[in-house]
Amino acid sequence: MNNIQSDNYIVYFNDSITELAKFVKQGNYSRAFILTDEHTTEHCLPIVKEQLDELDNFDLIEVNAGEESKTIDFCIGIWKTLIDFGADRKALLINLGGGVITDMGGFVASTYKRGIDFVQVPTTLLSQVDASVGGKTGVDMDAVKNIIGTFTQPKAVFMYGGFLQTLPARQILSGLAEMLKHGLIVDKTYWDQLKISDLTLPSDELVHRSVQIKNEVVIADPHEKGIRKALNFGHTVGHAVETWSLMNDTDPLSHGEAIAIGMICEAWLSNKKIGLPDSELLEITEVLIHLYPRYKIDEGTFPTLLEHMQKDKKNQNGQINCTLLKHIGKYSIDNICTEDELCDSLRYYADL
Amino acid sequence: MNNIQSDNYIVYFNDSITELAKFVKQGNYSRAFILTDEHTTEHCLPIVKEQLDELDNFDLIEVNAGEESKTIDFCIGIWKTLIDFGADRKALLINLGGGVITDMGGFVASTYKRGIDFVQVPTTLLSQVDASVGGKTGVDMDAVKNIIGTFTQPKAVFMYGGFLQTLPARQILSGLAEMLKHGLIVDKTYWDQLKISDLTLPSDELVHRSVQIKNEVVIADPHEKGIRKALNFGHTVGHAVETWSLMNDTDPLSHGEAIAIGMICEAWLSNKKIGLPDSELLEITEVLIHLYPRYKIDEGTFPTLLEHMQKDKKNQNGQINCTLLKHIGKYSIDNICTEDELCDSLRYYADL
Ligand SMILES: NC(=O)c1ccc[n+]([C@@H]2O[C@H](COP(=O)([O-])OP(=O)(O)OC[C@H]3O[C@@H](n4cnc5c(N)ncnc54)[C@H](O)[C@@H]3O)[C@@H](O)[C@H]2O)c1
Ligand SMILES: NC(=O)c1ccc[n+]([C@@H]2O[C@H](COP(=O)([O-])OP(=O)(O)OC[C@H]3O[C@@H](n4cnc5c(N)ncnc54)[C@H](O)[C@@H]3O)[C@@H](O)[C@H]2O)c1
Ligand SMILES: [Zn+2]
Ligand SMILES: [Zn+2]
Numbered sequence: 001m002n003n004i005q006s007d008n009y010i011v012y013f014n015d016s017i018t019e020l021a022k023f024v025k026q027g028n029y030s031r032a033f034i035l036t037d038e039h040t041t042e043h044c045l046p047i048v049k050e051q052l053d054e055l056d057n058f059d060l061i062e063v064n065a066g067e068e069s070k071t072i073d074f075c076i077g078i079w080k081t082l083i084d085f086g087a088d089r090k091a092l093l094i095n096l097g098g099g100v101i102t103d104m105g106g107f108v109a110s111t112y113k114r115g116i117d118f119v120q121v122p123t124t125l126l127s128q129v130d131a132s133v134g135g136k137t138g139v140d141m142d143a144v145k146n147i148i149g150t151f152t153q154p155k156a157v158f159m160y161g162g163f164l165q166t167l168p169a170r171q172i173l174s175g176l177a178e179m180l181k182h183g184l185i186v187d188k189t190y191w192d193q194l195k196i197s198d199l200t201l202p203s204d205e206l207v208h209r210s211v212q213i214k215n216e217v218v219i220a221d222p223h224e225k226g227i228r229k230a231l232n233f234g235h236t237v238g239h240a241v242e243t244w245s246l247m248n249d250t251d252p253l254s255h256g257e258a259i260a261i262g263m264i265c266e267a268w269l270s271n272k273k274i275g276l277p278d279s280e281l282l283e284i285t286e287v288l289i290h291l292y293p294r295y296k297i298d299e300g301t302f303p304t305l306l307e308h309m310q311k312d313k314k315n316q317n318g319q320i321n322c323t324l325l326k327h328i329g330k331y332s333i334d335n336i337c338t339e340d341e342l343c344d345s346l347r348y349y350a351d352l
Numbered sequence: 353m354n355n356i357q358s359d360n361y362i363v364y365f366n367d368s369i370t371e372l373a374k375f376v377k378q379g380n381y382s383r384a385f386i387l388t389d390e391h392t393t394e395h396c397l398p399i400v401k402e403q404l405d406e407l408d409n410f411d412l413i414e415v416n417a418g419e420e421s422k423t424i425d426f427c428i429g430i431w432k433t434l435i436d437f438g439a440d441r442k443a444l445l446i447n448l449g450g451g452v453i454t455d456m457g458g459f460v461a462s463t464y465k466r467g468i469d470f471v472q473v474p475t476t477l478l479s480q481v482d483a484s485v486g487g488k489t490g491v492d493m494d495a496v497k498n499i500i501g502t503f504t505q506p507k508a509v510f511m512y513g514g515f516l517q518t519l520p521a522r523q524i525l526s527g528l529a530e531m532l533k534h535g536l537i538v539d540k541t542y543w544d545q546l547k548i549s550d551l552t553l554p555s556d557e558l559v560h561r562s563v564q565i566k567n568e569v570v571i572a573d574p575h576e577k578g579i580r581k582a583l584n585f586g587h588t589v590g591h592a593v594e595t596w597s598l599m600n601d602t603d604p605l606s607h608g609e610a611i612a613i614g615m616i617c618e619a620w621l622s623n624k625k626i627g628l629p630d631s632e633l634l635e636i637t638e639v640l641i642h643l644y645p646r647y648k649i650d651e652g653t654f655p656t657l658l659e660h661m662q663k664d665k666k667n668q669n670g671q672i673n674c675t676l677l678k679h680i681g682k683y684s685i686d687n688i689c690t691e692d693e694l695c696d697s698l699r700y701y702a703d704l
Contacts, residue, residue: 030670072431076424076493083494086663086670111463114490114501138466141428142435149466150502311438318382318438 001208006133006215007222009156013208016158017051020094020121023156024052027117029092031085032058035078035105037065040097043166044123048096058094059085063101067246070100070139072148078108092117095154098124098171099131099255103146106137110152120154123163125175125202126256129182129210132157134218134228143247144311145239151223159211161204172200173292174256177234179206181263182213184284185230188329195287229333232323236337237345238262240308244301253295260292264352265345269337270324272344280328289352297350302343309342353560358485358567359574361508365560368510369403372446372473375508376404379469382442384410385434387457389417392449395518396475400448410446411437415453419598422452422491424500430460444469444507450476450523451483451607455498458489462504472506475515477527477554478608481534481562484509486570486580495599496663497591503575511563513556524552525644526608529586531558533615534565536636537582540681547639581685584675588689589697590614592660596653605647612644616704617697621689622676624696632680641704649702654695661694 004011012019024032032054036045041062061081063069082091095105095118102120109118122132138149164172176199183191190209197206214231221228242258253261267284270276297305309320320342324335337345356363364371376384384406388397393414413433415421434443447457447470454472461470472484490501516524528551535543542561549558566583573580594610605613619636622628649657661672672694676687689697 072424072428079500080494083496083499083663088670107463111459111500111502113499114488114503136466141431144435147435147465148431148463150463151466311435318440 001204004208004211004215006157007135007153007219009153011133011157011159011211011215013159013204016160017048019156020048020119020158021052023119023158024054024092024094027092027155028090029117030088030090032092032094033061033082033085033087034058034094034096035061035063035101035108036096037063037069037098037101039065040101040123044096044121044163047160047162048121063104065100067100067140067252070104072139072141075104075108075139078104079112082108082112087112087116089113089116092119094119094121096121096123097127098122099127102127102131103136103138103149106152106154107139107149110137110150115152117155120157122157122159124167125164125172125207126178127175128159128164128207129175130178130214132159133211133214135222143243145243159207161207164201169200170254170257172202174254176202176291177256177259177263179210180288181231181233181259182210184263184325184328185233185323185331186213186217186329188327191328199291227333229323230331232333233325233331234259234263234266236262236309236312236320236322237265237305237342239312240305241295241297243308244305245295257292257295260288261295261297261349264288264349265342266322266324268345268348269322269335269341270326270332272341273335273337274324274326274332276325276327280325284328285352294352297346299347299350302346305346306339306342353556356560356563356567358509359487359505359571361505363485363509363511363563363567365511365556368512369400371508372400372471372510373404375471376406376444376446379444379507380442381444381469382440383437384444384446385413385437385439386410386446386448387413387415387430387453387460388448389415389421389450389453391417392453392475396448396473396515399512399514400473415456417452419452419492419604422456424491424493427456427460427491430456431464434460434464439464439468441465441468444471446471446473448473448475449479450474451479454479454483455488455490455501458504458506459491459501462489462502467504469507472509474509474511476519477516477524477559478530479527480511480559481527482530482566484511485563485566487574495595497595511559513559516553521552522606522609524554526606528554528643529608529611529615531562532640533583533585533611534562536615536677536680537585537675537683538565538569538681540679543680551643579685581675582683584685585677585683586611586615586618588614588661588664588672588674589617589657589694591664592657593647593649595660596657597647609644609647612640613647613649613701616640616701617694618674618676620697620700621674621687621693622678622684624693625687625689626676626678626684628677628679632677636680637704646704649698651699651702654698657698658691658694
């Protein structure tokens with residue numbers, strides 16, 4: 001497996017923890033900080049420590065695990081810690097965790113002293129195949145996801161499949177949704193391969209292909225002006241469902257669980273609006289319904305869901321914009337969907 | 353007077369308020385927001401309104417005047433207002449005010465939805481000759497100035513000398529310090545011109561020359577890796593004095609008043625360390641002491657001042673770094689100063 005060259009930085013797949021150690025040594029940083037949550041402190045930090053003797057000299061900044069931590073309040077806590085420790089412009093932030101840590105850590109680093117270096121060490125499947133590549137950083141506010149953030153590239157990304165061994169099954173499923181999406185939007189062969197693979201612990205090769213796809217798309221369109229919107233497939237509806245669940249459920253949906261629902265709804269929209277064949281709609285629906293738990297969506301929640309979609313940052317001029325599929329492996333961006341159509345797509349899911 | 357071309361954007365000097373109206377009309381924005389403080393709402397908004405009929409449709413976001421507002425808490429307030437108003441990626445933020453408004457507004461815009469367009473309409477002399485050009489945005493935290501921010505260029509800057517007519521004399525003096533600095537670091541002729549001008553209300557031509565100088569320096573070094581440090585002359589000591597004053601005085605020093613003190617101290621350091629001629633040290637000291645009110649600095653405050661200098665974002669590896677002068681009009685960057693030297697320079701000022 002080759003390392004992947006992205007925009008000015010490398011995504012390491014081979015001996016990546018050794019490469020991290022090398023990177024830190026050669027970087028001549030004035031000080032290194034590691035950002036973790038309690039789960040990655042327990043499960044992932046020891047793995048990194050084995051390779052990185054100097055780690056004992058690093059300052060650990062730990063936040064509470066979970067999306068609820070991905071807020072400006074936690075950023076303030078991290079910024080103040082950096083200030084207290086006297087971190088200067090040549091400080092390095094190592095983000096060791098899932099997407100919450102890599103997104104929030106990226107944002108904090110990109111704004112501390114107008115930007116210090118950071119590297120991503122993604123420890124969940126979702127953050128490996130999605131969050132850690134593409135340069136999007138950010139935090140949530142007022143229940144709007146990723147509303148505050150920057151486009152800033154890390155100095156490097158270090159991928160290590162071994163982290164996934166301690167990851168709960170539900171978290172694997174969450175990342176898997178993005179891998180399936182990558183197949184659906186641009187690579188039918190990859191989708192077909194995923195269908196027949198053991199997906200309880202996706203292989204390094206499958207992860208690698210996903211990162212390759214995401215990387216190609218974001219390099220072509222770093223600021224989400226055009227084809228990067230391909231990656232939004234499933235996300236217009238999915239984000240709204242995710243937000244709703246976060247605000248209402250005691251055990252909310254994961255990102256991928258919500259996106260899986262979104263992909264079913266948006267596959268239905270693709271069928272209705274731009275001719276995704278019936279057989280492919282059926283195939284997508286069956287694969288996803290089989291992999292992911294059912295979620296109850298009442299008619300009564302539709303208005304709130306539509307409101308969330310309206311607030312979606314992908315919209316312009318108040319119209320709701322979806323990325324859909326012409327075929328499996330062939331996306332189509334900028335499809336404006338009416339509220340009626342979106343409600344019907346939710347009904348399709350609810351009635352399955 | 354010519355408009356000035358900066359990095360991808362224009363600094364308008366001619367008919368600039370008309371140009372602003374044109375810019376907004378041609379920009380096809382989904383919505384425009386104007387950020388002000390109570391003083392600029394009173395004195396500057398009416399001037400803009402005369403040219404910009406549509407202004408009535410704009411949403412006004414007003415914050416309290418003063419450096420105390422330049423915090424992440426106020427940013428949160430502005431972000432939430434944008435969210436509440438449903439601002440999308442094609443929204444525009446017009447920052448109408450002094451450096452507090454242009455710095456904070458720039459930061460908010462550069463991070464809202466990972467960046468929306470913003471323009472600067474600087475209404476103080478300081479923000480015209482300094483803050484609005486160069487792409488630095490930011491806010492203060494824990495009494496550390498500009499510690500959180502980004503490098504993001506505005507889409508345009510609109511300079512209008514008429515705003516200065518309502519500006520208090522002390523605010524004129526504040527901006528003047530940066531103009532004097534521009535002369536001292538790169539343009540002896542400009543310095544000589546300033547010495548003999550009526551400085552109670554600097555002419556458009558003098559402002560223009562200052563913007564030109566600042567612009568040339570920042571274009572050559574957008575991320576402050578090298579020659580941009582020229583602009584830090586007076587700022588290592590000056591920022592520390594400013595921070596101290598903010599924390600301790602009921603009527604704290606303005607930025608420029610503090611920088612004037614810093615320039616005297618750093619002229620002394622220039623004389624001691626890199627051969628600024630005695631006569632030039634004397635000249636600089638006399639001009640500044642004559643223009644600016646005296647400020648009492650006790651020996652007892654030196655340790656706190658040094659601490660602030662240590663925290664200065666210009667430092668690396670814990671050493672205090674100053675930009676000094678070889679001659680009037682000839683700067684020298686990266687001069688490491690010891691704590692003893694810095695204390696002696698403060699004594700020079702205190703004993704004048
Ligand atoms: N920047 C982007 O382009 C992008 C793309 C997709 C998602 N995201 C963001 O990513 C976030 C979701 O990512 P996530 O699911 O990784 O969230 P997460 O960081 O909350 O991780 C999920 C859970 O797994 C735990 N965990 C992490 N690594 C572990 C390991 N190796 N072993 C055991 N437990 C471990 C975490 O502590 C947490 O409890 C969302 O906030 C989403 O917005 C960003
Ligand atoms: N980004 C940069 O490169 C840069 C450079 C220099 C300074 N700064 C920042 O600029 C800030 C200081 O700028 P400032 O002095 O303009 O501060 P300011 O914005 O607080 O303005 C000073 C005062 O003048 C009032 N005012 C503004 N325009 C007026 C007008 N036309 N008539 C009457 N009153 C008016 C304001 O309400 C305020 O009370 C500091 O926060 C500093 O860090 C930034
Ligand atoms: Zn996603
Ligand atoms: Zn200054």
